[in-house]
Amino acid sequence: MRILHTADWHIGRTLSGFDLLPTQQASFAALRQVAHDQNVDAIIIAGDLYDRGLAAENAVNAVNGMMRTLNRDDGFPLLVISGNHDSAPRLATGSEWYSSTGFYLHTRLEEAFTPVTIGDTQFFLLPYFEPAMARNYFDDDQLTNIGTAMVPVIAKMVAAFAPDKKHVLVAHFFAAGSTHTGSETPVNVGGLDAVPLDVLEPFDYVALGHLHNRHAVNADKIQYAGSLVKFDVSETEQRKGVYVLDTETMQRQFVEIPQSPDFINVQGSFEHVMDPDFYHTIDTDSFAQVTLTDTEIIPDLMSQLRTVYQRCTGVDRTHGVATLVTEKPVDRHLDPMDLLGQFYDDTNGVTMTDEQRQWAADALAHVEGQE
Structure with missing residues (x-):
């Protein structure tokens, strides 16, 4: 079988006040085309469909439309979990009858222990969960963080392994040794909530969500899909897209989905970035974070930049801003x-x-x- 792996759509997110929904819809349309071109048999969405638990109406309508398009219109089985940005109860509304169309949506820890079998593979759909949920489920007060909680979680899954099937874990967490980008909400403190990679060893493939850089962890069988679009200046040089997994060989292929409009980092002096000879060489319709080498104060800076870069998301300085003289003699007799x-x-x-x-x-x- 061929399985498309994606995650971290964050529908409803804005970028410095700019609405990202048109960009996300364009990337979704490209993802849909990839699914058809690659003849995939199912689609994994590893959490964070929404950017916030109480999503706006237009975000809910967008996600519902995307799920309906992939599942009902195109006929793809969907293997979906809730992430830390999703409201599990809200996302689960209606999930009791979703499976009748091949839409498998898991939002509760206990659901993860009943695998979904498609073709030659068992899929274990593990939604984002807090340690307290595992403590209550296993009645074990020693499960104080995700790292320790994953030990009995994985053991219970392994007990359900069918010996003649491949085994894929779909999850949403911080894997030990991973690296963050600026657009993620941390769910670990001091590494205590990182999941050790060795506990994931029983699986043939681990399809992860949560971290937006697909290269966040380097492991043979463990893969972050990365976010579908760029949310932070630290991601401007990253290539976004999806993975296609062949369950026969357990080999995966990355398929890039270019973002439109793109998110770029424009660097140089104010004079340089405002020079037509420079900005005509780049796509000024992109979302643009501007990094200036100037140190002096520039009046009405953002308004000036947006005459060229209409989607300017912000400005930072490589060398800071020159410090103003805080005290200066004043002639009190002045008009x-x-x-x-x-x-x-x-x-x-x-x-x-x-x-x-x-x-x-x-x-x-x-x-x-x-x-």
Whole structure:
């Protein structure tokens, strides 16, 4: 069989105030095409379909539409779990009858111990869970973190292994030795909630969600799908896409899904990044994080940048901003307007325009008239 592995869609997420849904829908359409082109037999979604538990109406409509398209319209069996960003109870609504169409959605720990068998493979769908859930299920107060809880969890799954089948674990957690990117919500503290890789050894393949970098862990049988789109400047150089697993050989192939609009990191001096000779060489319709080498204050910086980079998500500086002089002698006998003009010039490095001076003068006159 051929299985498509994806995760971390985070439908409903924004990027510095920009709506990502059109971008996510474009990536979903590309994923759907990959599923057809690769003749896959089922699709794994390893958690975090939504970006937040209480998802907005348009996000819910989008996810429902995506599930319906893949499962009902295209006929793909779906193997889906809830992640730490999903509300398990909300996501599970209606799941009692989903399996009748080949839509297997697991949101509770106990569901993970009943494998879903498709063709030559048993799939164990383990949703994101807190240690307390395992303590209650196994009645064991020693299960204080995910690392220790996974030992009896995996043991119970192994007890259900069919000897003539391959065994795939679908899960959503932080694997020991993995690396974070800036767009993930940490669910581990000091490594205590990392899952040791050796406890996963019984499985032929471990299809993970949670970390957005598909290279977060380097292991023969363990793979993060990575997020479907880029959510943070630390991901701008990453290639996003899906994995296609062949269960006969247990070999996987990465299929890239280019993002549109892309998310890029523009670097250089303000003069350089605003130079048409430079910005005509890149796609200025992309989401753009701008990293400036300048240290001086630049008035109305974001507005200026967005005349070229309309989807500018933010600005950072490689060398910081030059420190302003915090104390400066002031002639207390100056006219208020002259004092304001001097302050504006010292703060912004430019002189007030005639229009700005008139606004200030009108405001001063209004205040003085009230005294």
